[in-house]
Amino acid sequence: DVKVTQSSRYLVKRTGEKVFLECVQDMDHENMFWYRQDPGLGLRLIYFSYDVKMKEKGDIPEGYSVSREKKERFSLILESASTNQTSMYLCASSFGQGVPSYNEQFFGPGTRLTVL
Amino acid sequence: QQPVQSPQAVILREGEDAVINCSSSKALYSVHWYRQKHGEAPVFLMILLKGGEQKGHDKISASFNEKKQQSSLYLTASQLSYSGTYFCGTYVRFNDYKLSFGAGTTVTVRA
Numbered sequence: 001d002v003k004v005t006q007s008s009r010y011l012v013k014r015t016g017e018k019v020f021l022e023c024v025q026d027m028d029h030e031n032m033f034w035y036r037q038d039p040g041l042g043l044r045l046i047y048f049s050y051d052v053k054m055k056e057k058g059d060i061p062e063g064y065s066v067s068r069e070k071k072e073r074f075s076l077i078l079e080s081a082s083t084n085q086t087s088m089y090l091c092a093s094s095f096g097q098g099v100p101s102y103n104e105q106f107f108g109p110g111t112r113l114t115v116l
Numbered sequence: 117q118q119p120v121q122s123p124q125a126v127i128l129r130e131g132e133d134a135v136i137n138c139s140s141s142k143a144l145y146s147v148h149w150y151r152q153k154h155g156e157a158p159v160f161l162m163i164l165l166k167g168g169e170q171k172g173h174d175k176i177s178a179s180f181n182e183k184k185q186q187s188s189l190y191l192t193a194s195q196l197s198y199s200g201t202y203f204c205g206t207y208v209r210f211n212d213y214k215l216s217f218g219a220g221t222t223v224t225v226r227a
Contacts, residue, residue: 004157031213042118042203042217043158050213058214090157101146101207104160104171105215 003027004108006091012114019078021111023091031100032074034058034066037088037110049074050100081115088112117141119206121218128194128225136221138204140185147180147187148205148215158203161189191223199225 007022025032031050035043035058045058047066055066063085067075074093078085089112092105119140126134138147146165150158163171164180164187177190191198201222205215 033215035217040219042219043205044217045214048213056213059216099210100213100215101210102163102165102171104148104163105150106160107150107157109157 004091004093004106006089006108006111008111009109010112010114012116013078013081014116015082017078017081017115019081019113019115021076021078021089021091021113023074023076023093023108024072025074025091025093025106026072027093027095027106028071029093029095029106030071031094031096031105032068033092033094033105034064034074034076035090035092036060037090043090046076078113081113083115086113086115118216119204119218121202121204121221123221124219125222126224128191128198128223130195130225130227131193134191134194134223136189136191136202136204136223138187138189138206138218140206142185142206142208144180144182144185144187144206144208145210145212146207147178148207149176149178149187149189150203150205151200152203152220153200161202194223194225196225196227199223 034046091108149161152158201220
């Protein structure tokens, strides 16, 4: 079974803190994604990566950065957390560099981040 | 641009049928369907590709009208396990990495 794990299920941080969300997948997938999920808005893509050290902006990258130093690990960084970044963050991975539209994404359980 | 899903929510009794629609203003290459149960990760259901190819669940059916940029997911003879939020996601090109998700349709199946 494909497994995507995220470092925390729940996280509480203060405004201005630097926040790291970690994601690890065990199926040697080329593609990894970070989404945020908010009620009524569905899942919105923050960043994605199709190879080690490669990253591309999604639809809502402002206030976030990412790092992919190893194939299995994709980190989301909030440089200075703000209250409007309180949300559920979902990591996903998929097989197939170059043809992501043909393959399903496997999601992690999510991290519910609260910024006070 | 996000696809539009309808309805936003539907309540069914076991055994009833429902249709969830997903519409886009752009020409689509593929449509993906996922289901998320409360407190869990989204789980893949099906991919529908331009040209008619499908991948996925053999107990859930869906259609893809390329000309209308629409897809429909059919929940037939619903079971309690069908409850959850269903999301469609769309790609506009075969080599696109950006999967745009709709806002979701919450399905509640009651005994």
